[in-house]
Amino acid sequence: MSEVHAHTVGYVRETMLPQQAPPATTVGFIGWVRQNLFSGALNSILTLLAIGFIYYILSGVLPWTFQSVWDANSLTECREIMMATWGDTHGHACWGVIKDRWLQLLYGFYPPYPAHPDANFGAAPDGHWWPAYIRPNLTLILLLVALAPVLFTGAPRKLLYVTAAYPFLLPWLMWGGSIWVPITAAAGFVIGYLAFHFGERTLGTLGGMIAGAALPIVWWLFLAAPVVDGLTSVLDIGLPSVQSRDFGGYMLALVLGVVAIGVSLPIGVVLALGRQSDLMIVKYLCVGFIEFIRGVPLITLLFVASLLLNLFLPPGTNFDIILRVMIMMTLFAAAYMAEVIRGGLAALPKGQYEGADSLGLNYWQAQRLIIMPQALKISIPGIVSTFIGIFKDTTLVSIIGLFDVIGLASAIRADTSWNGVYWELFAFIGFLFFVVCFSMSRYSMYLERKLQTGHK
Template sequence: MSDVSFVRTEMLPQQAPPATSVGLVGWSRENLFSGPVNSILTILSLIFIYFVISGVLHWAISPTWAATSLGECREMIAAAYGEGAGHKACWGVIRERWLQLMYGFYPPYPVVPSANFGAAPEGAWPAFFRPNLAFVLLVLAVVPVLFSNLPRKMLWITAAFPFLLPWLLWGGTLWTPILVALGFVIGYLVMRFAAPVVGTIAGFILAVAVPLLWWGFAIGPLADAFSSVLPLAIPEVQSRDFGGFMLSITIGVVAIGCSLPLGILLALGRQSNLLILRSICIGFIEFIRGVPLITLLFVASTLLNIFLPPGTNFDIILRVMIMVTLFAAAYMAEVIRGGLAALPKGQYEGADSLGLNYWQAQRLIIMPQALKISIPGIVSTFIGVFKDTTLVSIIGLLDPIGLSNSIRADQAWNGIVWELYGFIAVLFFIFCFSMSRYSMYLERKLQTGHR
């Protein structure tokens, strides 16, 4: 009996995977139809999605873009689909009022002082040039902060934007934002040269007090003096003309931009060894987090004037910005405190072993890691703050929600609901979804889930 064995001397060529395990079919089998229960849930979900999408499309597809009233919309729908067409969208309200939803009552041509705001004067700049330019500068200011591979020279736009934004939107003399920016330079110089002499804490107090005195007493006379020599001014626009999505973006950008540094300082103050500083920060954070934002907005709009000197003109939008910023900063402080608490104790000991002082350790070692860990919470707070700007409609400011109520009060559009709210929802979704996607991109870039 002979035993003949076979030994392969050549490797078989690599075979392609089965068609049912790769591509769309393979993904579907693995994620949607991996078992009986999963398959049943997938089929039920697809049926539900089909009915929702078909219903939305049946409502949204409507030849009413040129309508000028709700009655005209109904006539167009009846002429196109018959009397039994059912409820369909009336898009004429968006075509007629979209500028109002975007800009509120902001005058289209506030460039030439003698120009009529209701009509375009000869040689005037394009309509809504100032808010559109402010939005473009906002994008250019944010992009170099979000993406590190861009030229660092663009950070000059980022530094100048906080001073250009109020000048472009509210108008007035250009000397005012220049002198305000100069106040920060003065504070930096005071901190740099006074701190080595009087100490860090005293130097910090001086660096805050001197710019406040500069802004409170010197800016007005100096701006008037410079304007008399070289008038660099554009027509002023009153805050009562602000509205629409422009108002939401303005409040949201200011609150988001200011709440992060304030939140960092509050988080550090809450962990400070100085009893008074720690108590103040804890009291502020717990008070703000324990009071609804709408209550703070009512305080800003009605009660704040009671505590101000008679005749004080404190802009309502500025008051709202301050309250929303403080509200967001309190929540931001807790998010950042969670990131600081998540750091191992060895990071603090390592900073001490390198001989770094407190601020150097925070800037170079502690805070970058804490912010990296806190990215999801920070972006979630940003999104929440941006959506909370719609609450200003309750205190009389005409944000998109407030304007939608005013539009529906018009007899021509009385009864319009879903079209306006749907348009507003899409605008907010674009901004909030963009922030969410950037958060995920930043997490992947920094690998926040890995140690």
């Protein structure tokens, strides 16, 4: 009986079945479409509605963009070409305004040739050959070089020397003047570092911090100018000076954005740490500054920088308008940055602080090695959002009389040749801002993926 039962029991397969290809409807493009766009009745309806809406938008935008006029010197000429080509002036862009004024939209009234800063706009000086706008273009190239070792770990570490020098090269290249001005400005930071280093050994940490902050201020306020004059009298090296009134266009937005973004991050870190400090005076000062700045619109701060700040300065004081705007925009961004970083600090578990204490690290070592790297990693989306916001807010300077790209667009539209042009100018401006903002957003996502250490 047992033998009969053994022959009727199912057996275990000793050989594997050959692998079969997955169904064609579950992999590849078709599989992605079925899973993401047509996974159900509701998703299918929404997908079809979205496709119809996109088609409706593109059917108007694409013909307007590409069935357009590029070779025209005025809006009237544009319309004449449209009538001769398509028999209608509607639904066609007049990109001739961009071809005619793109240099002005990018550089404002900045002199194109460094040897002759008073040369007419776009006119090469006789007897000289210079690459047009070499100074702002060189400044942009050096910016990319300086950012490379900061943003990408694969970049050569020697480029950090360019990163350290760039904050002093930028104002010298853009505004010109003696080469000794940025050198003496950099010397102030060296003096501050040495004063803190030796003061910490002899006077303690607090004494070193006071010496490191006081001596550079004394150097910049009282000693730097005589040193610059003396060095200039011995060896005069410099660039032709450019007035701030000549700055404008997209170049002005980049300069303001780079300075505000670059300076606001370290100030925001200090304010965030100060807000969590156990020292009552430090904490209340940081809280008061952050809440005041965050409670006031940026346009109000810009009006203060433009109109009211001179009233509180000694008579005859010449405080550059762009420098005033830079300071206000930096302080505004730093207040928001402090709150973003404070959120990252609050998100860290208490065990991270206890672990730093168990290792015997002091406060600054713990912040530098354990706490702040994790807080900044958590805060990456908020930090980049703040960067993007402050860069777009640079367009507000047109309200206080600076000819940024928006102000120049209005000036171009006031010209009788281009009176009536609207969409083409702002489409071009929107594209310029989109390139920078989209790049920052993509880098933020790349950095989050690179620093991802948790389980997906």
